[in-house]
Amino acid sequence: MLGLTVMSDMAEEDMQDEFPVIKFNDTDDSHIPQNLTHLVKAVNWVTxxxxxAVRNLKIDRRFCPGASSASAVADVVEALAKSQTKKLRKLSIQELLDCSGSGCRSYGDFDKVYSIYLMEKRGLVCENNYPYVRAEKTCLVKGQRHGKVSNMLHARQGHQTLFKALLSKGPVATRVLVTPNFINYKEGIFRHNCQPNAYSHTVLAVGFTDTYVLIKNSWGTDWGEKGYMRISINPKENCNLYLESLAAM
Known part of the structure; x- marks a missing residue:
């Protein structure tokens, strides 16, 4: 179901400013461990x-467009930290913006930039120690790190089976193509055949069934189904959801 949402007032020029046009890499440099070969039929990392909780970064689109990518990657590390310590903590997206070299205006290979940093630093500090300030600042990170990353898995030009294999082990940061229909999503299973090389946006995949992938957005709980979208699992109608993804182990 589509309708007016918190993002519906965006004009075409706003989309050009705030969502980058991404030409996805046509190579697959993924290295998938053997322990991802067994697939479950469904998973929901939210339940x-x-x-x-869903972040509300919609007012920050002009201030720091790169925050959505940082948020999704921090979410991936949060889930990894939960698996290691049994405690869920909100980790710092500001650390990624300030210290990884990505910054607020970085739209390129976000997966590689963040992977190098996370594997070198072995996780992130809590958001309480390094709060988000809607801008890129000098790196002043301090505090205990959580989410010891041993391997970051990049899936490019991926396919449904590979994506589900990654998602069966934990949430996955992924890029999706954004259209007016996506922006105006309110509820139900979203099906849309987006044109290639359209505007892109980074979200967090948090589950799947045999019919849809559940994604967490960063536009607040007034968008979609309390900040989430159920998007078709069919690659022909899910806006290139499988083309560029990042997971952590």
Whole structure:
């Protein structure tokens, strides 16, 4: 179901400013461990309590467009930390913006930039120690790190089976193509055949069934189904959801 949402007032020029046009890499540099070969039929990391609350970054689109990518990657590390410590913590997206080299205006290979940083630093500090300030600042990180990353898995030009294999192990940061229909989503299973190389946006995949993938957005709980979208699992009608993804182990 589509309708007016908190994002519906965006004009075409706003979309050009705030969502980058991404030409996805046509190579697959993924290295998938053997322990991802067994697939479950369905998973929901939200009900399993591995996912923190939906952020509201919609007012920050002009201030720091890169925050949505940082938020999704921080969510991936939060789930990894939960699996390691049994405690769910909200981790710092500001650390990623300030310290990884990505910044607020970085739209390129967000997966590689963040992967290098996370594997070198072995996780992130809590958001309480390094709060989000809607801008890129000098790196002043301090505090205990959580989510010891041993491997970051990049899936490019992926396919449904690969994506589900990654998602069966934990939430996955992924890019999706954004259209007016996506922006105006309110409820139900979203099906849309987006044109390639359209505007892109980073979200967090948090579950799947045999008919849809559940994604967490960063536009607040007034958008979609309390901040979430159920998007078709069919690659022909889910806006290139499988083309560029990042998971952590």
């Amino acid at each position: 399993n309590k591995y996912v923190t």
